[in-house]
Amino acid sequence: MTAVAIPGVDNAPTTHERLLSWVREVAELTTPEEVVWVDGSDEEWTRLTDQLVEAGTLTRLKQKPNSFWAASDPDDVARVEQRTFICSVDPEDAGPTNNWMDPAEMKTTMLDLYRGSMRGRTMYVIPFCMGPLTAEKPMLGLQITDSAYVVASMKIMTRMGTKALEAFTAPDGTERDYVPALHSLGAPLEPGEDDVPWPCNEEKYISQFPETREIWSYGSGYGGNALLGKKCYSLRIASVQGRDEGWLAEHMLILKLISPEKKVYYIAAAFPSACGKTNLAMLEPTIPGWKVETLGDDIAWMRFGKDGRLYAVNPEAGFFGVAPGTDYHTNPNAMRTIEKGNSIFTNVALTDDGDIWWEGMGEPPAHLTSWKKQDWTPDSDEPSSHPNSRYCTPMAQCPILAPEWDDPQGVPISAIFFGGRRADTIPLVTESRDWQHGTFMGATLSSETTAAAKGKVGVVRRDPMAMLPFIGYHAGDYFQHWIDTGKRADADKLPKIFYVNWFRRDENKKFLWPGFGENSRVLKWAIERLEGKAAAVETPIGYVPTADDLDLSGLDVSKEEIEAALKFDADEWRAELPLIDEWFDKMGAKLPTLLRAELDALKTRLSAE
Numbered sequence: 001m002t003a004v005a006i007p008g009v010d011n012a013p014t015t016h017e018r019l020l021s022w023v024r025e026v027a028e029l030t031t032p033e034e035v036v037w038v039d040g041s042d043e044e045w046t047r048l049t050d051q052l053v054e055a056g057t058l059t060r061l062k063q064k065p066n067s068f069w070a071a072s073d074p075d076d077v078a079r080v081e082q083r084t085f086i087c088s089v090d091p092e093d094a095g096p097t098n099n100w101m102d103p104a105e106m107k108t109t110m111l112d113l114y115r116g117s118m119r120g121r122t123m124y125v126i127p128f129c130m131g132p133l134t135a136e137k138p139m140l141g142l143q144i145t146d147s148a149y150v151v152a153s154m155k156i157m158t159r160m161g162t163k164a165l166e167a168f169t170a171p172d173g174t175e176r177d178y179v180p181a182l183h184s185l186g187a188p189l190e191p192g193e194d195d196v197p198w199p200c201n202e203e204k205y206i207s208q209f210p211e212t213r214e215i216w217s218y219g220s221g222y223g224g225n226a227l228l229g230k231k232c233y234s235l236r237i238a239s240v241q242g243r244d245e246g247w248l249a250e251h252m253l254i255l256k257l258i259s260p261e262k263k264v265y266y267i268a269a270a271f272p273s274a275c276g277k278t279n280l281a282m283l284e285p286t287i288p289g290w291k292v293e294t295l296g297d298d299i300a301w302m303r304f305g306k307d308g309r310l311y312a313v314n315p316e317a318g319f320f321g322v323a324p325g326t327d328y329h330t331n332p333n334a335m336r337t338i339e340k341g342n343s344i345f346t347n348v349a350l351t352d353d354g355d356i357w358w359e360g361m362g363e364p365p366a367h368l369t370s371w372k373k374q375d376w377t378p379d380s381d382e383p384s385s386h387p388n389s390r391y392c393t394p395m396a397q398c399p400i401l402a403p404e405w406d407d408p409q410g411v412p413i414s415a416i417f418f419g420g421r422r423a424d425t426i427p428l429v430t431e432s433r434d435w436q437h438g439t440f441m442g443a444t445l446s447s448e449t450t451a452a453a454k455g456k457v458g459v460v461r462r463d464p465m466a467m468l469p470f471i472g473y474h475a476g477d478y479f480q481h482w483i484d485t486g487k488r489a490d491a492d493k494l495p496k497i498f499y500v501n502w503f504r505r506d507e508n509k510k511f512l513w514p515g516f517g518e519n520s521r522v523l524k525w526a527i528e529r530l531e532g533k534a535a536a537v538e539t540p541i542g543y544v545p546t547a548d549d550l551d552l553s554g555l556d557v558s559k560e561e562i563e564a565a566l567k568f569d570a571d572e573w574r575a576e577l578p579l580i581d582e583w584f585d586k587m588g589a590k591l592p593t594l595l596r597a598e599l600d601a602l603k604t605r606l607s608a609e
């Protein structure tokens with residue numbers, strides 16, 4: 001067999017055998033025009049972004065330094081859950097919440113798709129690390145992609161390039177393991193064929209192979225489908241690694257709360273996509289004396305430390321935040337982060353003077369170029385920005401970044417918040433009785449669907465621990481893993497678990513709770529509960545504060561509204577029970593008996609109401 005010489009394939013700045021042979025294998029399969037080893041330098045960023053501007057994928061912004069506007073193909077705007085697969089050997093291991101396909105069958109199908117799929121394009125090799133490079137065991141990955149947009153985005157979102165590649169070899173000279181992550185847009189170019197600004201393919205596959213820790217993605221250039229370090233690695237594959245090794249990979253923000261007495265608390269919170277993680281992570285407290293610093297806005301890896309406490313690390317290095325609704329009122333720190341530049345904005349609107357705009361930024365300008373690249377005026381029928389449009393910006397630019405964000409030890413978590421988007425039933429905040437009850441809260445978490453994934457918006461669905469699209473194995477086993485985690489530490493060292501809902505509405509669909517910076521009042525109550533200082537009422541669903549238990553000083557909301565937001569309504573909860581039953585039945589024999597017992601106990605308490 002004569003191997004075709006592909007320019008660049010042998011320019012490898014490494015001698016890592018496994019890595020080299022995989023890169024060569026993929027190059028021979030996908031037949032790109034050339035192979036480029038990504039070094040992560042600023043020169044490389046400039047070269048790639050210039051090239052992307054030339055290709056029409058990016059437009060350079062005049063009003064923000066080193067920043068770019070991108071408009072995707074209108075059919076490539078969100079994660080594609082229907083096309084996401086967990087390819088475990090045994091279908092049972094994918095469970096009832098994932099799409100499953102046999103790994104061998106999936107590989108046969110995808111090998112066919114990949115064959116020649118990079119023709120006429122450049123194949124980029126991106127060594128990357130999720131979490132600090134200084135970790136004892138750095139969590140490495142190698143993404144191969146034919147998208148320069150993906151390379152630029154990965155520079156923002158991960159620690160990548162030469163510094164990551166160096167970590168592929170341990171100090172003792174041994175080759176470290178890594179997650180191979182293959183991505184192709186599925187848009188080969190024939191000789192002489194003109195490229196389109198956003199190449200992609202109608203046929204899409206986002207495949208995870210949990211046993212072999214591999215990721216194969218095809219057909220999409222959009223964030224969660226294409227930046228494979230994020231959801232594919234840091235949640236789907238990492239959740240399996242966590243199960244096997246005794247740690248947790250979660251869809252959680254990490255924040256540092258500093259009290260007026262300068263006491264420091266770290267909080268992790270899991271809300272489904274587009275339900276407020278990024279907002280809470282960068283919160284500006286409205287109550288005097290309290291301060292928030294940010295460590296992460298989307299993903300937390302949590303391991304027990306030597307002291308028996310649970311420590312969280314954010315595997316990412318950037319924010320990939322929902323743009324619409326973000327402004328100086330709702331999330332000033334996100335605005336300050338993007339103002340510094342070095343960012344990519346996808347599917348927002350472009351102003352005539354070369355800046356970005358989206359719904360929620362105040363009065364719209366008289367004219368915009370919409371995310372569909374059409375003329376837009378305030379009279380237009382459609383929003384100027386896609387509801388799932390995003391800013392991609394380096395975390396290091398965040399003005400309230402916690403100095404310890406890059407510490408490989410992570411930070412000890414005092415409280416975990418679960419939350420969803422529910423118009424009724426779920427009170428503003430409820431404290432769990434203990435870890436097991438908190439696990440029950442997380443396992444039964446529900447939320448109305450949003451634009452962050454393709455599909456209908458506004459439908460209530462169970463989204464356990466906000467991980468529904470991200471658990472890389474059987475959800476019942478995942479619940480058991482949570483319960484087991486609680487047994488591995490002393491109860492007083494475990495984080496306390498709370499359930500929040502910023503989205504309860506009145507009969508006119510108006511939010512009952514003002515949210516955003518005012519959520520600091522809920523954080524304060526939770527911290528005071530840890531300290532044994534705040535009061536609460538015991539209800540069948542857990543401990544709920546009254547309006548008097550919350551610090552509401554200076555808040556311009558009527559007491560009736562606060563009480564409605566906090567209300568435990570036994571009838572609403574009785575209506576919820578069959579939905580939880582149905583959800584648990586779906587888990588079959590893998591539902592932990594302790595969770596069934598939690599549900600039975602809830603039923604008993606509710607029937608006594």
Ligand code: GTP
Pocket residue numbers: 271272273274275276277278279280297298320321322324325326330452502503511514515516519
């Ligand atoms: P992913 O990045 O997709 O995982 O989502 P996320 O959880 O980070 O969502 P994000 O913080 O970007 O929230 C997006 C939506 O939630 C926007 O529409 C916000 O306006 C809304 N939102 C966030 N916090 C609050 C709040 O406290 N109250 C209300 N009413 N809306 C909120």
Ligand code: MN
Pocket residue numbers: 251273298
């Ligand atoms: Mn997310």
Ligand code: MN
Pocket residue numbers: 274277278297298320321322
């Ligand atoms: Mn977010």
